[in-house]
Amino acid sequence: MIEISHLVKRHRARTVVDDVSFTARPGRVTGFLGPNGAGKSSTLRILLGLDRATSGTALVDGVPYRSLDRPLWTVGAMLDGPGANPGRTARSHLTWVAQSNAIPRRRVDEVLDLVGLRDAARTRIGRFSLGMGQRLGIAAALLGDPEVLVLDEPTNGLDPEGIRWIRLFLRTLADEGRTVLVSSHLMAEMEKTADDVVIIAGGRVVAAGSAAEVRGEHDSVEEAFFALTDERHGRPAGGSEGIAP
Amino acid sequence: MIRLLRTLRAEWTKALSLPSIIGALVAAIVVPPALAVASGLSLDPTVAAASSFPIESHGFETAGFGQPLVILLAALVAGTEYSGGQLRTMLLADPRRGRVLAAKLVVVTTLAVFVGLLGTTAAVVLKHATLGEHGLSLSEFTAGMGWNLIGVSINYVLIGLIAALLTLLTRSIVVALAVLVPLVLGVTLSLLGLAPLLKYLPDVAGMQLLTSYPGVGLLDPIPGGIVMATWTVLLGIAGWLAFRARDTGGG
Incomplete structure (x- = not known):
């Protein structure tokens, strides 16, 4: 609410x-x-x-x-794209976000699966298309399984x-x-x-x-x-x- | 406290998962020992033994070359936050800005200590090894050398914090590097004769923590370190006030 x-x-x-x-x-x-x-x-x-x-x-x-x-x-949020440093891989970006809120590590792979980015987990974010970036942002928003x-x-x-x-x-x-x-x-x-x-x-x-x-x-x-x-x-x-x- | 540890853990992962930061870290550790080896090999040992250069200071003369790399390292740790809007994600993950800033500064401090201890020790040991019989063996190392090692680490921590805070205040890695690197590479030192007050600038004040520069009119290591630490604290307060008040929407 x-x-x-x-x-x-x-x-x-x-x-x-x-x-x-x-x-x-x-x-x-x-x-x-x-x-x-x-x-x-x-x-x-x-x-x-x-x-x-x-x-x-x-x-x-x-x-x-x-x-x-x-x-x-x-709360999970995405504002103006994924808010991720382009030098990092998708997985390491999601990993630090998860760690900051003591979210179990396994959630990283779960949300990558949810948004269909599993195959791009080790790709540097700088090489992502616009759509992949939005998916990454949504993946980060879903990490804590928020209401x-x-x-x-x-x-x-x-x-x-x-x-x-x-x-x-x-x-x-x-x-x-x-x-x-x-x-x-x-x-x-x-x-x-x-x-x-x-x-x-x-x-x-x-x-x-x-x-x-x-x-x-x-x-x-x-x-x-x-x-x-x-x-x-x-x-x-x-x-x-x-x-x- | 546990909340700070979580944010700190995230900061660690951030620092160690960017190729640019890893590159700067490796360079900061490797460059001083490499220079020490080069200078040790090129030195005529008979001249070295006869010269007035204190034997305990061998290796520490390269610490000044580690400084710009520590500055780069710290500026990257702070400045990569502004790339791709990462700071927004960080503040969504931890909305307490004091905690975010503290975690950042702890990471910079830890990396600087690590670089100072590891790189300088390697530089000193290798320098003496290349000097052969004209150098000291490990068992001959003195307490003074131990203190010098700590001095280098303190200097690296302070210059690293200054670089990180300057990056944060200006939101630009380039500005921090453009301001600090020429300073530590000797611009202010060369003007010291004209304007002795320059010895109170942050880069010059703590210089004798690295190694002794006799006859230039620099502050002694401890007073110099205190002056440098005062600069760091002032910048820390400015950084905290700016970081706390700022709207972060766009960046």
Whole structure:
């Protein structure tokens, strides 16, 4: 369970996260959607203790990330790729991550199997394709078999097959009862995966609820998004051309 | 405490699973003894015996050449964190930044002690071996030489910590190397005659921990070591404050 409440992040005069509140529940894939620069990554970084909030709270199972003793047993995360030094092999990267949280060594091979990287275990990460890198990031997120997963743009740069793999994988994880929060700027793509949707634009949540609720009378979540942001900007609803808030 | 040990274990695996770090480590251990052998073989023994060079100092003169390699080693241990966004993964694994920093500095300290003891001992033993009858045999080694060995290790630890902290502060291996390597290779030493205050700079202050440089006007080993340690502590405080306050999202 992830609870974000009245979260604000300011960089000097610029407000990048503006009173954001939402909840991501167990057993569901929550899509955190919005255009690039909407404040998705900033929100997730605060949730994961990497940045500090100006005000508000972001809690995982009721506590801030920084107060977790062995966080990887509770939360698995991938932000902006695998976060791995390119000089290391996949296995040694996962090994040090496991050691840092006293995760048994055998989990390294288990997660390599899970994401289909077993054959690349001894390959240097610098030689990985984009898709392999994303898989490595997901493998690291799964090391502690966490109940909560936070993935920032996991499909970025992937080919259709890779996107399909991630989509099915997220579905499986949620069906196992986990909380899955996944951000994307590609709304059409996430609509097929997400049970719940939170739409953010210009640092503010513009819509939240089940995918059906957010869609409303529109044909798709994307259409609903454009309608919502058009209203906010005082333009007539319905047109979807040239929107890049 | 157990939490620190876990982070430390991860740091060890990190340090010992990157080819660049292993390369720097091997070079730092091997280069001083190799130079000692070369200088021992090229020295005319009769001149060596007659010269004013103290016999106990043989081998230690190569310790200065280990310094830039210790700096490289420490800068790599700290700086590879910023490659590929690894620091983000580290802070997800352990969100307590003080602990992450402490573990890093413990690894740098341990590696520097290891390099100092192993490389310098090898350099001294090999130098005397190549000097043959003009050198000392193992049983003739003195307590003073033992203290010198400890002095080299302390110097390596301090210069290593300074390099690691500078890398952390600037988030750049290149900056740390560009600042420190010319210093330890003698830039400040050559200016000492013009500006005697330069002897308080971190690289110059602890120089006589390596071996004696008579007549240059350097600080004695112990006061020099204290000055160098003070620099290290100040940089440590600056590094801790910067590392604690920084948002890590992008890096």
